[in-house]
Amino acid sequence: LIGFAWATAAIVSGTRTGFMEAKQARLFLVFYLCVLVAGLMSGSGSVIIQRYLSFLLFLPFVLVTVRTHGDLKRVLTAMVLSLVLVFPYAIRQMIRYDSRLGVGLYETNYYAANLLLLIPLAFVFAQQQRTNARKLMWALGGLVLVLSVLLTSSRGGFLGLLVAGLIFAYRRRGVATAAGLFAALVLAAFAFSDLGTRAVATLSDDASVPPGLEASNRAHVALFWAALRMIGDAPLTGVGPDRFRELSNLYTGLGWGYMAHNSYLEIAAELGLPVLGIFLGLLWATFGALGRAAKLRGDREAVELAQWADALRTGLVGFLVAGAFISAQYEKRFWIVVFISIVVDRLARHYARRARAVEPIPAAPPLSGRMLPEVSP
Numbered sequence: 001l002i003g004f005a006w007a008t009a010a011i012v013s014g015t016r017t018g019f020m021e022a023k024q025a026r027l028f029l030v031f032y033l034c035v036l037v038a039g040l041m042s043g044s045g046s047v048i049i050q051r052y053l054s055f056l057l058f059l060p061f062v063l064v065t066v067r068t069h070g071d072l073k074r075v076l077t078a079m080v081l082s083l084v085l086v087f088p089y090a091i092r093q094m095i096r097y098d099s100r101l102g103v104g105l106y107e108t109n110y111y112a113a114n115l116l117l118l119i120p121l122a123f124v125f126a127q128q129q130r131t132n133a134r135k136l137m138w139a140l141g142g143l144v145l146v147l148s149v150l151l152t153s154s155r156g157g158f159l160g161l162l163v164a165g166l167i168f169a170y171r172r173r174g175v176a177t178a179a180g181l182f183a184a185l186v187l188a189a190f191a192f193s194d195l196g197t198r199a200v201a202t203l204s205d206d207a208s209v210p211p212g213l214e215a216s217n218r219a220h221v222a223l224f225w226a227a228l229r230m231i232g233d234a235p236l237t238g239v240g241p242d243r244f245r246e247l248s249n250l251y252t253g254l255g256w257g258y259m260a261h262n263s264y265l266e267i268a269a270e271l272g273l274p275v276l277g278i279f280l281g282l283l284w285a286t287f288g289a290l291g292r293a294a295k296l297r298g299d300r301e302a303v304e305l306a307q308w309a310d311a312l313r314t315g316l317v318g319f320l321v322a323g324a325f326i327s328a329q330y331e332k333r334f335w336i337v338v339f340i341s342i343v344v345d346r347l348a349r350h351y352a353r354r355a356r357a358v359e360p361i362p363a364a365p366p367l368s369g370r371m372l373p374e375v376s377p
Contacts, residue, residue: 045241112157116318156325164318226251
């Protein structure tokens with residue numbers, strides 16, 4: 001709220017944010033209005049309305065404070081380092097509770113999804129360093145984040161890591177490197193955690209599957225079909241914000257209410273297919289902004305921005321894959337990346353205009369002698 005008040009004062013005093021010029025901002029505003037209307041009509045969802053309101057208030061704060069290349073670099077650096085520096089405490093909590101990484105810190109699957117957003121960025125920062133020592137430190141930070149995902153033993157998180165890793169490696173080194181990375185991640189999943197065992201058990205009909213994992217698999221399948229039936233009952237308006245958990249046991253027969261464990265099905269079931277379309281349009285606009293920036297060429301700052309944009313969109317792919325197994329639409333880092341994409345797009349347009357302004361005017365081709373006109377004195 002303090003940040004929003006500060007940003008509002010800055011806007012009133014003449015600071016331009018480009019809020020309504022950005023497609024992401026306009027779509028998010030429409031998305032929030034739909035959530036608000038759905039909540040008022042159904043008489044439910046006050047918590048969800050407040051959650052999205054907090055993101056809406058945070059948006060102008062991001063656009064006012066992150067304006068320059070240096071601002072953006074500091075924010076992205078802080079986002080990566082915050083997750084690297086928390087690793088020792090996460091390990092301490094894992095040992096304390098004798099459980100997966102993230103317990104005692106955050107929910108493990110959500111923690112893994114947040115890590116996915118920033119892993120490619122850590123390796124891009126390593127690539128951009130000018131000394132070998134700095135390159136090594138950032139690369140180690142990236143490996144710490146990868147190890148963190150493995151130690152969460154999150155199956156959705158690992159799938160997101162595989163997809164994002166393959167995209168990241170393929171774009172830079174081609175098919176052979178992507179295949180090698182795939183093999184390395186699969187081996188690491190078995191070597192450093194019980195993730196490999198959990199993944200195999202998920203795909204197996206073996207009776208030796210642990211009871212807790214078997215119950216989780218059964219619940220995920222039941223919730224998937226329950227969400228589809230819920231959407232079929234109210235495809236346009238949904239059943240109302242924050243009502244999936246309340247109604248899920250009527251559709252699943254599990255005897256207990258659960259979240260959908262799928263961001264997209266939960267939005268569609270609670271708010272309707274049109275609102276899901278708006279949310280997907282917001283994601284499309286975000287990828288479009290980051291994709292345009294990733295194509296930048298030019299001086300050092302333009303190339304840096306292009307690499308950051310490519311890392312952000314790759315991390316976002318991983319997060320959205322993991323989001324098919326959790327209700328990730330309320331994660332703060334996800335919305336920060338969406339809002340940051342507005343800043344990235346703004347800077348990319350600035351660099352593109354600057355490059356066009358300094359392009360040399362091509363020399364005219366020489367004229368042959370017979371083409372020269374007679375000139376009167």
